Amino acid sequence: MIKQRILVTVDNIIFTITQDSLQILLIKRSIEPFKGERALPGGFVMEDETLQQAAYRKLADETSVKNAYLEQLYTFSEVKRDPRGRAISCAYIALMSRENVMIKPWDDAEEVKFFDVKKLPKLAFDHKKIVEYAIQRLKWKMEYTNVAQYILSKKFTLRQLQDVYETILDQQIDVRNFRKKIEKLGLVKETWEKEIGVQYRPAKLYTFVDKNLKIVEIL
Amino acid sequence: MIKQRILVTVDNIIFTITQDSLQILLIKRSIEPFKGERALPGGFVMEDETLQQAAYRKLADETSVKNAYLEQLYTFSEVKRDPRGRAISCAYIALMSRENVMIKPWDDAEEVKFFDVKKLPKLAFDHKKIVEYAIQRLKWKMEYTNVAQYILSKKFTLRQLQDVYETILDQQIDVRNFRKKIEKLGLVKETWEKEIGVQYRPAKLYTFVDKNLKIVEIL
């Protein structure tokens, strides 16, 4: 009765952060269409898994991280977005700390690597649009929730936390005011440890109090 | 090569507002499964239309409104959510002013009507969960954007605007502070008209300045 034939895929926008740049993971396509071009890692959804499970499965295919933060972004459905036929893509944002990531080789890609979001190559399909939307959502989440924890290591200095905000929001923040705000929100607590191996006054290490996503106005 | 068989549907959560209650449109299912139960209006996506277009088409099927505000909410994909087989549903939120709505009879439903969100009947499929999520999103949008305009008539009094906020957010707001905030945001402008037909001091009528969705902190 229903003759509908629409393929369902997931695509992951995997964010991580380095010194001073926000990065996403891209693969190089080894097959047509868009062979040789960069694209978001993703693939078809299986009939016995949810979209979220498919996104997790794909994430595990490409990286060593299994328990990353994952959030549905948007479902893209332009009729001509895939030249092979009608396909919609549910995009997922993943956040992980760089130290926890180990990139795996992947059967469908010649190369998998992180790119600075400010220096992205040309992307296959409608992935440019997807990435732009993901960055916008990420910025938003940074301002209004405690997602930052998922992109930082367990223990971190307040300076590192501020760097994450400054890098993702792409703006400078006053040190004093940032600390006042973070302290007042009660999102983090001090540990008794300090930074080691630095050639100046070592900073205290902090951890997040609440592991769950919380809505709070940070900036 | 790809043997995937997943059906793609859309469901609309159509919000409107009356005196003092937030309401959504529900149909009564005339066919199995869940025959006789209430459900969100929706249906299968066609191969030559986007999800948004499918949602608009369905909206036009059920109501007389053609240019309502429509926003993708989330794609629900639990494996067992539809007893007929694997189907995912992309849910859309629609907002409309009550005066513009005329409900049409619908071939797949014995009855179509608005229900107070605080007095919802049992819902088919996973629609209860979808509605809850939609209400949460709507509250959020009310606080941080100018969406209120899409659920009000073109011209309105500040009291009516405040009523919309109080009803949706389900909380009282101080009259003075609400007006100060709205004025400062510059979202609305006075017209030279006033309310008519009331038995007390008539209020000035206002309109929204910007027809597009804007992110601003209102409360």
Place this chain on the structure above:
DNA sequence: CTAATAGTGTCTCTGAGACACTATCTA
């Protein structure tokens, strides 16, 4: 006039922003 709602004045207190300052570490 009264009843009813529209609409305003203003005080307090919190917190954002700016910016100069002090503290503590390594070498």
Place this chain on the structure above:
DNA sequence: TAGATAGTGTCTCAGAGACACTATTAG
């Protein structure tokens, strides 16, 4: 000690919240 970054004190000003007040209409 110098050099570097961690971390703090404090002033100003905008705005959220509380609440009492005045204005304007119908009848």
